[in-house]
Amino acid sequence: MDDKKLQQLVEDISINDFKKPFIHKAFFNKRLRTTGGRYNLSTHNIDINPKYYQEHGINEVVGIIKHELCHYHLHLEGKGYKHGDYDFKELMKKVGAPRFCSPLLTERKVNTKVFVYGCKQCNQRYNRKKRVDTKRYFCGKCKGEIYLMN
Secondary structure (H helix, E strand, O other): OOHHHHHHHHHHHHHHHHOOOOOOOEEEOOOOOOOOEEEOOOOOOEEEOHHHHHHHOHHHHHHHHHHHHHHHHHHHHOOOOOOOOHHHHHHHHHHOOOOOOOOOOOOOOOOOOOEEEEEOOOOOEEEEOOOOOOOOOEOOOOOOEEEEOO
16 A cells, blocks of 8 residues: 555545545655554644554554544544543544554564673672663662672
8 A cells, every 4th residue: 555545545534434524644654663643733644654554454554544533633623632532532432443553563672681780799689671870879788889790
């Protein structure tokens, strides 16, 4: 699917489900990483993450489009377009838009790097996912000096 077909799909969904036209642009944005789609408040355009189409298919993209069109139409009407607003929740129920999209399988990042610190006095070991400044921190057991072991 290309941007032209996506634009046509968004326009069709807008007319069929919302009974209102979509007069702005919709396109795939491969820079999106943590979301399925985005509605831009200033330009009124809708960006869709192409990885969702590649991994989950057209049904997932249709759900994302409906969700973003809820933001779009409510914002243009001056109603509550944010996730927590009553108008937004009601319109999502009415059109069958999902609250969240499915997670991407390719974007799962597993942090396997573990930093092991040790105390010079009592040999207590500490496993950390992030680096620790050994000059600022000390052993929680004996208040001794810590050092990076690996």
